[in-house]
Amino acid sequence: MKKIAVIFIINLLFCFASFAQVENSAKTIKKIKTYLTELEKVGFSGSVLVEINGKVAISKGYGFSDKANLIKNKPSTVLCIGSITKQFTATAILKLEMQGKLSTDDKITKYFDNVPIDKSNITIHDLLRHQSGLPSNVGKDYDKISQAEFLDKVMNSKLLFEVGKEFSYSNIGYSLLGMIIEKTSGKTYETYLYDNLWKPAQMEMTGYSRPMFDKSKIAIGYYKDDKIWGKPTDKEWDKTAPYWHLKANGGVLSTTEDMYKWHKALKGENILSKDAKNKLYHPKIRTEENYNEPIYGYGWDVAPTNRNTKRYWHNGSNNIFFADFMIYIDEDVTLIMLSNKSHQTNFDKLNFELSKMIFEKNYKPIIPIADNETNQKYSQNMIEIILSKGIEVGKEIHKKRPANTNILEYILNAKGYDFLSQKNYDKAIDLFIMNIFAFPKSANGFDSLGEAYMNKGDKTLAIKNYEKSLELNPNNGNAKEMLLELRR
Template sequence: MRKISIAILLTLFFYTISFAQQKNTNQIIKRIETYITELEKVGFSGTVLIELDGKKVISKGYGYRNLELKERNTPNTIFGIGSLTKQFTSSAILKLEMQGKLTTSDTITKYFQNVPGDKSTITIHDLLRHQSGLPSNLGGDYDSISETDFLDTLMKLSLRSETGTNFSYSNIGYSLLAIIIEKVSGETYEQYLYENLWKPAGMEKTGYSRPKFDDDLIAIGYGKNNTVWGKPTRKNWNGNEPYLNLKGNGGILSTTEDLYKWNKALMTDSILSKEAKHKLYHPKLRPNEENDSYYAYGWDVHKTARNTFQVWHNGSNNIFYADFMRFIDEKTTLIFMSNKSNQDLDRLNFEVAKIIFEKNYKPIIPIADNETNQIFSQEIIETILSNGLEKATIKYKSRPTKTDVIENILNAKGYELLSQNKFDEAISIFTMNTIAYPKSYNAFDSLGEAYMNKGEKVSAIKNYEKSLQLDPTNGNAEDMIKKLKQ
């Protein structure tokens, strides 16, 4: 009997492992494609790009960029990316720091005149991390406003909290950063980003107006029941760019393919240095701030159960929605954009991440957001408020076939009641959601919050624990449980 060499045995061994890994990857891809196809059936419209182990495995469009003309979304469809804009603003600031033109420790008094005392200690670092204390907005995205009026109004605003002490999301803080970029670089915000970030990354379909977008490829935004919102480029802009209520914090247009090029560029040191990227993801934290979940420079950073980092951000104007999720250590990237935002469908990346990293996970397919279900959801809410939860539960359980409540409609109503301190009514609404969606971590998280606001700690902890059981990555539930037990 001939002997088989060790080299041959090792070759066979590694081939077997490689084949098994490939088979597993193929199964994951198939599960993802099946899931997104099901989402399309209940209303998802957009483009999805998935990278696994450093390789792009899915890049596909779903639904329509123009419903009337039946023009489908493709990887070349252009969407508004909302607050994903912030990662480009923060990267531009770090690029300027690399060029020796500013430092993130600079206070805004270096760049603006007549800064009042309460705002004189605000640094670029504070603006990047949303800890300046500035409010979120001055006005609507498309409201006309001059730079002088913007700055005058902003400087007169009361701070929400002392600078550097708390997280408070501020869009106008990033608008200030856009002005600083222009002052320091001597270029327009968009031109500086193109020359220093987008062009080196090969991104020719990203910007406000500089790319001279093919108008046919710009998706039309749709609201509920497919009402036409229109294209971002046809809204009230300040010439070739948005007014300062939006500039620097949102409004950029792009494609999933271009964002993938940006992802690839960030995996190298070609645009941002290793030191700059470390600062981008791991800036100096506030005293007593949790090291495993925080807002960095234009990115939300969260440590996973696998001891890796999830780097994430989304962007939305409640019509367009964009989501960019990166597992840098695991060379996995999830990007999707939609021209028809829906709270249930907007969790696509979180569900796909579970498909990838949890072997037996079964993704949640939301209920169709159609007229029948919208009407029934309102009927259930009215029954709860007029006749109580018990009657509403009976009505729900005897509902007609192909009829259901929509989770986000009940959730929104619950929070509306919570904001009015109508705790019992809110608890009933949220409880109805847990009955209708017993596997929804978010339904139990909301119910936990309602009990917490009412002061019923035992019930709050119980529901937060149930939420965490359904989704072990729910950092909010984990934090709330610790806080309540203290």
């Protein structure tokens, strides 16, 4: 009886703690709305949906889907979801397994001819978990290629490691899964997904071309300087879908509204059974892995939080469009962001920032520096000053900079790594020091500086900076790994 009472109290406290994280939702929603408005001012363009306590709190577009015609992004705007496509492919495989048409334990030799010996032990499970050893790509997204040519390139590629032994993200592995879906179902990839996933989820604005999209609703992709990249449907496709370099591993078009419908459908059992969903998020893992640490499931990154809850997450990008889908399944919080403008690293952590705003009571989000021509020129000028006149002169000039002008961290970081690759450690260190002078709370800045000192052979300063990076970002796995190595 005492044991039952203790368990009940613990569960009660846990539920209360989880609720307390998001109970001031009205205040949190207001903060998030203000934050997103500020992001729009510094260049964010796309659509965002935020679910808090199981209810949609924000669903809004920002920036333009067509700047020349002043057409704003909306929750109904169609954007590219990139590698989030993989969770559709993974779910379709599990659906076929439920229908008795395949097993995730099947070897690819069952579905493809002329598989070489080194790849003959690859299973569907290995492809789903990126542990096949296959490289990431054998061509560019929109390169024209036949299925036979694609398979020939894949089968003749060199494995990165022995099948099933390690993790290496492989787009071509998911393209093979797409082919298996077509072979076992007798339907095209897109038709099978619509009939078995999207239609049951009431997703009528998701696919490659099947929805017969109103082209005016498809967002134009922009480079960061606002030059036009174009619409995904303007690129060279194999009639109704991209070629196999992209098909089934990326490139599906959708809206934040439809992706939210997908989230709701996955919570039920209309698409996948309870056992199949458990396999989606918690498949068989390698011996060195642990479910209490981040793992890659089937098309999802699954990680524990510091609140003893689970986070399901995946993103996708072609360096123009960017998509991010994050679910805190135990806490009824979902974050969906789709963007149509290249932004380097300015907004790729948006959902992580929103998470902190939701779960950390006093968290103040960081507004990125505007990646505009003024700041690009200023950053390049600062590099020249530091290299010619020294770091201290650079610091003094930076203190007196004009209003609304700042360094773009990624520009100095990239130049620093150029010098690091040339073993010009002192120049790299100066640029990294300037970055942390400008951004003293940048975990990435201290991580880069730690790496530069480590390569130079200054173990003490390397440890100091990696420790600072880890203090700022306790989830920095690279800093943890480097500190272990340095302390040996």
